[in-house]
Amino acid sequence: MDLPRYPYHQTLEQRSGLPQRRPVVIVGAGPVGLTLALDLAKRDVPVVVIDDSDRIGEGSRAVCWAKKTLEVFDRLGVGEAVAREGVRWHRGRVFHGEREAYAFDLLPESDHKMPAMVNLQQDQVEARLVRAVQLEQRIELRGRHELIGLEQHADSVTLTVRTPDGLFDMRADWVIGCDGARSPTRTLLGLRFAGQIFEDRFLIADVRLDAGARPRGLDPDRPERWFWFDPPFHRGQSVLLHAQADGLWRIDFQLGRDADVEAERDPERIRARVAAMLDTDRFELAWSSIYQFSCRRAERLRVGRVLLAGDAAHQVSPFGARGANSGVQDADNLGWKLAAVVKGEGDDVLLDSYEFERLEAADDNIGHSTRATDFISPKSALSLRLRKAALDLAAHTAFARPLVNSGRLSLPTEHVDSPLSTPDAEPWSAGPSPGCPAPDAPLEGGWLSEQFGQFLLLCFGWPAPAVGVRAITLPADGVAAARYGARPGSVHLIRPDGVVAARWHRFDADALRMALARAHGRLS
Incomplete structure (x- = not known):
């Protein structure tokens, strides 16, 4: 794939x-900044994105x-391409020795609609974004614009930007x-980036197998996540393997602290490690x-009119695929x-709820x-x-498997204490409670996740007379009803980011108005 550029x-x-x-000005044109820009533009908010x-x-x-x-990418028009x-x-295997x-x-x-995981190199995802x-008229993407200064005012922010033609101010x-783990924005805000820096070093090797090569039982037609503890080809350490697009395989070797x-950067040394792991030298080393x-985060995600998202806000280890995924979920x-704040449809405290919820997710x-x-x-x-x-017990007993941790794979955080959620007024025996992610389900001619992006009222079994929110009626005995723990007459209010805001066993117009507020x- 030819990668697009955004020249100065x-x-x-x-x-x-x-x-x-x-x-809105977004600093940083990585997956998080681009996702946020597309989201805002689809809500009719003009955006400038700058990147150094x-x-x-x-x-x-x-x-x-x-x-x-x-699902987020799909709502923004690139999800099907990434998945394709x-x-x-969806299957992983853990080996010991x-x-x-x-x-x-x-x-x-x-x-x-969407699979559990899709492996696609970041540069190709960024290219799609x-x-x-x-193509979006509401977004201006400016390359070689380096942020070097921020000054906040009561109603705006002045950004000082360095370009090939010198300095100038934006408002x-x-x-x-x-803008990433070394975020100039965070530095200019004077925020601490606290946490733990791990001493272990890891080697990434992207390799492309020669035609017809089938090392160690790998099957390109049945891609899986393979993780080894103390494998015979790399004793005392761990190894992770993933299939990627374009015939590439990602291999992570733990190298140790010393x-x-x-x-270890020597290509021949890398090739020797990979050959021992694959039991063949029939491959090309594409990148390493x-x-x-580190596992750390900023002490705040909002300072006045400046907010942080993605690696600028938090860093985690690559085991579990929580870095880029949590950043996209920030957006x-x-x-x-x-x-909503820009258009006067929501109060400023909505942005405090962003900080509350995404600090919770970061932790x-x-x-x-x-x-x-x-x-x-x-x-x-x-x-x-x-x-x-x-590891020995996990091979024979199910109770020991949760003790084995090769990286708990990314799932959205449940914000059960969110100030935006309306607590249940009555007991529920099943389904996601307020603050939890709303699950996908098939609809006639489509998918429920395709309807997210706006406030949505799910009405199970009958059409509720809702005002001020889009409502869709779902069968009271279908897949969606089972996943939401619904019974005939149940209603669920879903936030634009696919989070349950409230649910009731029966429709109540006053309760809905309060929950929307x-x-x-x-409302506090």
């Missing part, structure tokens, strides 16, 4: 020296895109920093990188709230990532013995 050009405000005030580069980053980097993220071009999978410890299935039930942005009502980084990772959470993801890292890299002989015992930040 001098703008009118540079030539005139008079800043043009914009509703003018092209998509090199290498596969983020690879695994989770079901929730795919990537490698779909030379034997399999256990296998798992991320999506054992049918009747979902950039092309969608370049915005709101600024969103989606690895000689320069020596050595990394350390999904923020887009409708910021649009959730950091917790999962830290536990996975501690299991993958035991820090003591006792921890190593406990890990071996859990709360979900717009107008």
Whole structure:
């Protein structure tokens, strides 16, 4: 795939020296910033996206895109292409030494539009997003615009930007920093980025097998996630393998804390590691990188009129595919709230709810990532013995399998304490409670997830006389009813980001009005 670029050009405000005030400026043209820009544009909010580069980053980097993220992409017009071009999978296998410890299935039930996971290299996902942005008239994407200063005012923000033609100022009502782990936006806000930096180093190798090669039983027609603890080809460490698009395979080798980084970068040394793992030298080394990772987050996600999202807000380990996925979910959470504030449809406290919910999600993801890292890299002989015992038991007993942690794969966080949610007035025996993700289900001629993006009232068994919100009627005995724990007469209010805001066993117009007001930040 030819990757699009967004070359620098001098703008009118540079030539005139008079800043043009914009509703929203997004700093960073990665997956998170581009997703947020598309979301806002579809809500009729003009956006300028600036980036210090003018092209998509090199290498596969983020690879695994989770079901929730795919549903967000689908609403923005790129989900079907990502799912079509990537490698779909839902099954994983965990090995200990030379034997399999256990296998798992991320999506054992049918009747979902999107698969559990799709593996597609980040540069190809970004290419899809950039092309969608370049076709959107409400978005201006500016390359080689480096943020070097921020000044907040009562009703706006001034951004000082460095370009090939020198410095100039931009003006915005709101600024969103989606500019990565070294975020200049976060630095200019003076926010601490606190957490744990792990000493272990890991090697990424993207390889392409020669035609006809079938090493170690890999089957390109049945892609799975394979994770080894203490494999015979890499004793004392761990290895992760994923299939990617275009015939590539992603392999992550744990190198340990004392690895000689320069020596490990040697292509011949990398080839030797890969050959030992695949039991063949019939492959091409397409890309490689050595990394350390952190589990940390910013102390705040909002300072006045400036907000943070994605890696600018939080970092996690790559085990569990929680980095890029949680960043896209930040954008999904923020887009409708910021649009409502810009258009006067919601109160400013909606943006405080973004900080509340996405800090909760960041802490959730950091917790999962830290536990996975501690299991993958035991820090003591006792921890190593406990890990071996859990892996040995997992091969024979189901109760031990939850103890094995090769990375809990990305799922959206449940915001059960969200200030936007209306608590249940009556007991429910099943289904997602307020603050939890709304599950997908088939509709006649489509899918429920395709209807998200606006406030939506699901009416089970009969059409409720709702005012001020779109309502759709669903069978009281279908797949959707089962997934929502509904009975005839039940109603569910769904937020634009696919989160349950409220639910009742019977329709009540006053209760719906109150729930909508709360979900717009107008009730505490």
